[in-house]
Amino acid sequence: MAQILIVDDDAQLRQSFGKILEAEGFEVRTAGSGEAGVAEVAANAPDLVVMDVRMTGITGIAAMQRMRTAVPNLPVIIMTAYGGTETAIEATKLGAFDYILKPFDIPDILRLIHQALDAGRLARAHVAIDPKDEADAETQGDALVGQSRAMQEVFKAIGRAAPTEALVLIRGESGTGKELVARALWQHSARAAKPFVVINCVAIPETLLEAELFGYEKGAFTGASARRVGKIEQAGRGTVFLDEIGDMPLPIQAKILRLLQEKQVERLGGRELIPVDVRILAATNRDLEAAVAEGRFREDLYYRLKVVTVGLPPLRAREGDVALLARHFLSRLAREMDMQSPGLTPEALDLLAAHPWPGNVRELANALQKALIFSRGAPIGAEEMRQAIGKSGSLDGLPGLHNQLEPSARGNGPGTGPSLGDNPLRAFIRQALLDAAGDAAYEHVLDAVARGTIAEALEITGGNRTRAAKLLGLSRPTLIAKIEKYGLKMTTQVQ
Numbered sequence: 175m176a177q178i179l180i181v182d183d184d185a186q187l188r189q190s191f192g193k194i195l196e197a198e199g200f201e202v203r204t205a206g207s208g209e210a211g212v213a214e215v216a217a218n219a220p221d222l223v224v225m226d227v228r229m230t231g232i233t234g235i236a237a238m239q240r241m242r243t244a245v246p247n248l249p250v251i252i253m254t255a256y257g258g259t260e261t262a263i264e265a266t267k268l269g270a271f272d273y274i275l276k277p278f279d280i281p282d283i284l285r286l287i288h289q290a291l292d293a294g295r296l297a298r299a300h301v302a303i304d305p306k307d308e309a310d311a312e313t314q315g316d317a318l319v320g321q322s323r324a325m326q327e328v329f330k331a332i333g334r335a336a337p338t339e340a341l342v343l344i345r346g347e348s349g350t351g352k353e354l355v356a357r358a359l360w361q362h363s364a365r366a367a368k369p370f371v372v373i374n375c376v377a378i379p380e381t382l383l384e385a386e387l388f389g390y391e392k393g394a395f396t397g398a399s400a401r402r403v404g405k406i407e408q409a410g411r412g413t414v415f416l417d418e419i420g421d422m423p424l425p426i427q428a429k430i431l432r433l434l435q436e437k438q439v440e441r442l443g444g445r446e447l448i449p450v451d452v453r454i455l456a457a458t459n460r461d462l463e464a465a466v467a468e469g470r471f472r473e474d475l476y477y478r479l480k481v482v483t484v485g486l487p488p489l490r491a492r493e494g495d496v497a498l499l500a501r502h503f504l505s506r507l508a509r510e511m512d513m514q515s516p517g518l519t520p521e522a523l524d525l526l527a528a529h530p531w532p533g534n535v536r537e538l539a540n541a542l543q544k545a546l547i548f549s550r551g552a553p554i555g556a557e558e559m560r561q562a563i564g565k566s567g568s569l570d571g572l573p574g575l576h577n578q579l580e581p582s583a584r585g586n587g588p589g590t591g592p593s594l595g596d597n598p599l600r601a602f603i604r605q606a607l608l609d610a611a612g613d614a615a616y617e618h619v620l621d622a623v624a625r626g627t628i629a630e631a632l633e634i635t636g637g638n639r640t641r642a643a644k645l646l647g648l649s650r651p652t653l654i655a656k657i658e659k660y661g662l663k664m665t666t667q668v669q
């Protein structure tokens with residue numbers, strides 16, 4: 175008969191859960207604190223521990239560490255009412271058998287208990303317990319937000335893979351948080367104190383990418399006037415994140431494969447092989463299998479990459495996470511924009527929950543930012559949210575700059591600090607930026623500002639092009655060309 179120790183400071187839970195386990199034929203012992211649990215383990219050597227995280231006294235995680243120092247292969251299931259990422263990652267990393275959110279369904283926990291007991295000792299990747307990890311967990315807060323089952327699995331996968339030296343491939347649709355996962359893997363690794371270097375394989379042209387990654391010797395090509403050390407070499411004993419690896423050109427794939435096999439790099443035009451000690455992480459939103467079939471991705475590299483994969487679910491498959499993320503982004507964005515978060519109406523939240531989010535978490539964050547920018551203190555409603563989600567925000571549909579500068583939009587007047595309400599120009603620029611989002615955004619924003627400036631000059635001069643040109647310091651033909659370029663049709667033309 176297996177003996178199970180329940181550790182929780184909630185006496186009622188201990189009693190009712192204990193009864194259930196006894197009815198299942200287990201021998202049950204209980205402890206009301208982490209310290210008592212540690213003493214129980216030392217005295218009675220249970221087969222399994224099921225333990226809460228937040229208790230008075232030491233946390234369940236700390237208690238688990240002590241228990242497992244005393245009994246190295248003791249399986250521990252952690253229960254918590256707070257689905258924080260850090261707790262899930264830490265618990266798994268520190269060897270918890272599994273992690274379950276309260277309230278849980280009895281069949282679920284029983285299944286876990288049987289698995290844990292059956293498995294006996296599991297092969298687990300372990301690092302020596304570093305006290306720094308606990309401090310980190312506190313200061314980092316919950317970087318990755320999510321309580322859905324799908325995300326809990328991701329956190330566990332991070333916890334298992336992080337402390338190993340394994341090459342990890344992170345897969346998921348655009349905007350699902352692949353870069354954030356890469357950072358979590360690094361932060362929870364033994365290389366956390368060493369650099370984290372991101373290389374975006376799609377943003378850089380092939381020749382530059384090669385130089386960027388591997389460096390070059392003086393004279394390696396025209397323009398190589400001095401030796402340059404590549405990013406991989408620069409990373410020291412750190413972690414290199416190859417983002418969008420699915421888009422990496424074939425010749426560079428070959429070099430990466432060699433790096434993985436031989437742990438050496440060769441600078442362009444160089445003769446010596448330089449030993450490097452980096453951990454590689456990679457991400458892609460591409461269909462790598464198709465790329466392999468089409469000969470765009472090396473099969474041998476593909477097989478190496480896919481050994482340890484963390485798959486990120488699309489946002490629409492993360493039940494309940496949209497509301498959680500919305501809260502997270504609203505408070506973070508409001509803080510960044512130095513404003514009070516106005517909150518969301520229940521209808522707006524329903525709308526968010528029902529939206530399919532093809533752009534995933536990034537799209538949600540952008541939509542909330544847009545909604546915040548245009549909010550005027552009242553909670554964001556469904557209609558405002560709908561507008562912020564839709565591509566309705568194209569600049570042509572926006573009021574001109576002069577409308578944004580109406581006194582009513584100026585907020586509390588001077589002297590009240592740089593809140594967004596006081597700074598419609600900034601809101602306008604942000605909107606233009608979000609609309610273009612990466613896609614020649616800089617030019618797009620400058621165009622938007624240029625268009626607004628001309629519209630304003632025409633407004634001030636009652637549509638008189640000659641005076642508007644003077645005001646702007648432009649020649650009349652230049653102004654007329656710009657009016658045409660920006661499609662500014664004057665309805666009231668007083669010459």
Ligand SMILES: Nc1ncnc2c1ncn2[C@@H]1O[C@H](COP(=O)(O)OP(=O)(O)OP(=O)(O)O)[C@@H](O)[C@H]1O
Nearest residue numbers: 317318319347348349350351352353354459535536
């Ligand atoms: N679970 C999450 N909790 C909090 N923020 C998140 C989460 N997932 C993603 N984000 C945020 O959403 C944005 C997009 O995430 P990220 O850049 O990691 O996505 P990605 O998968 O790398 O996308 P792409 O394929 O387009 O590069 C970032 O601002 C990130 O901080």
Ligand SMILES: [Mg+2]
Nearest residue numbers: 352353417457
């Ligand atoms: Mg990315």
